[in-house]
Amino acid sequence: FILPPMDLSARSGGGGEAAEVGVAWLDDETEALAQAAAEGKPVMIDFTADWCAACKELEHRTYPDTRIVAASKGFVPVMIDATRSDDPVVNALLEKYEVGGLPMIHFLRPDGSLIEGNSVTGFKSADDFLPHMERALAAVGS
Numbered sequence: 001f002i003l004p005p006m007d008l009s010a011r012s013g014g015g016g017e018a019a020e021v022g023v024a025w026l027d028d029e030t031e032a033l034a035q036a037a038a039e040g041k042p043v044m045i046d047f048t049a050d051w052c053a054a055c056k057e058l059e060h061r062t063y064p065d066t067r068i069v070a071a072s073k074g075f076v077p078v079m080i081d082a083t084r085s086d087d088p089v090v091n092a093l094l095e096k097y098e099v100g101g102l103p104m105i106h107f108l109r110p111d112g113s114l115i116e117g118n119s120v121t122g123f124k125s126a127d128d129f130l131p132h133m134e135r136a137l138a139a140v141g142s
Helices: 029-039 053-062 066-072 088-096 126-139
Strands: 043-048 076-081 104-108
Touching: 029 043, 029 076, 043 053, 053 126, 066 126, 076 088, 104 126
Parallel strands: 043 076
Antiparallel strands: 043 104
8 A cells, every 4th residue: 555645735834833734643542531631622542553554544645634633633632553463552442442443533522431423434534534523522512
């Protein structure tokens, strides 16, 4: 699976700061949940892996979209790398969140509870992914 080169000219952003270029992912679920509780923001938790073609599509085609980047500021986004099947921490998270396949994106309330019926499996374009983000924000009143 080979992705075409990304066209960075399509991105808009203010000030050219690196933080404006993409989603500001955390990589620690515990840290993300604590930050979400402190800030009253929902969590967007993405389970991904290096070998997952649909995961790479999300990373290269959906997440760089300026609408997704802007909406992500209302979340505490965390990306869990499930590439290594021998990692007990990752395996515990896969079990906790009932991840049956990748990619899997769950949206959680600031208290860490799942926003039911709004999870994403497989690749979604930015047009198809954005409504999930909007429903999650609406569910917590953000």
